[in-house]
Amino acid sequence: MSRLRILGVLRRFGHDHSGVAGAEMALILPMLLVLMFGGFEAGAYFWTEHKVIKGLRDGARFAARQPFAGCTAPTGARLTQIQNLTRTGRLTGGTPKVSGWSNSDVTVTVSCVARDTNGFSGSGLYKAQTSGAPHVTVSTRIAYPSLFQTLGFDTTGVVVQASANAAVTGA
Numbered sequence: 001m002s003r004l005r006i007l008g009v010l011r012r013f014g015h016d017h018s019g020v021a022g023a024e025m026a027l028i029l030p031m032l033l034v035l036m037f038g039g040f041e042a043g044a045y046f047w048t049e050h051k052v053i054k055g056l057r058d059g060a061r062f063a064a065r066q067p068f069a070g071c072t073a074p075t076g077a078r079l080t081q082i083q084n085l086t087r088t089g090r091l092t093g094g095t096p097k098v099s100g101w102s103n104s105d106v107t108v109t110v111s112c113v114a115r116d117t118n119g120f121s122g123s124g125l126y127k128a129q130t131s132g133a134p135h136v137t138v139s140t141r142i143a144y145p146s147l148f149q150t151l152g153f154d155t156t157g158v159v160v161q162a163s164a165n166a167a168v169t170g171a
Helices: 003-015 020-064 076-088
Strands: 106-113 133-143 159-167
Touching (some): 020 076, 020 159, 076 106, 076 133
Antiparallel strands (some): 106 133
16 A cells, blocks of 8 residues: 555544544443442432431420320330331331331330439429430331342442431320
8 A cells, every 4th residue: 555545544543533422422321320320329329318217206206296104115016016107107017218127127215314303304294204215216227229239239228327316294
């Protein structure tokens, strides 16, 4: 090949733009997919966290209206009702708000705030409580049901963890 002919081929190759869009798409597509699916996953995580927190608040408010003997945690049917309400929004079971969320994942504890003669626990509702003002805490720690897990990614260890506290006002 002559030197002029080689230069002509190179000149035409330099001015040919027929594959540029495809090359740019091939370079940018992986980043776009990561951003898109990352946005979906973040949204799903925040939605799951919102459902868990809302359930815990409902459970803590319900538990706080139950009668307590001092600072002992509820047991038996009352504990099961609190756990069911937290997970499903119903006292008697139902479908959990988050898949895989079971009663054993919901913990209910009661603690007493020491009596204070000048503060809230020394008068009013808690005046007769010698052990102080009882507070109930409902907490959970559950595995996050990831969208990426269905695509084959290892998301074990990703959890949703929260707790809610309410002052006991039950009889």
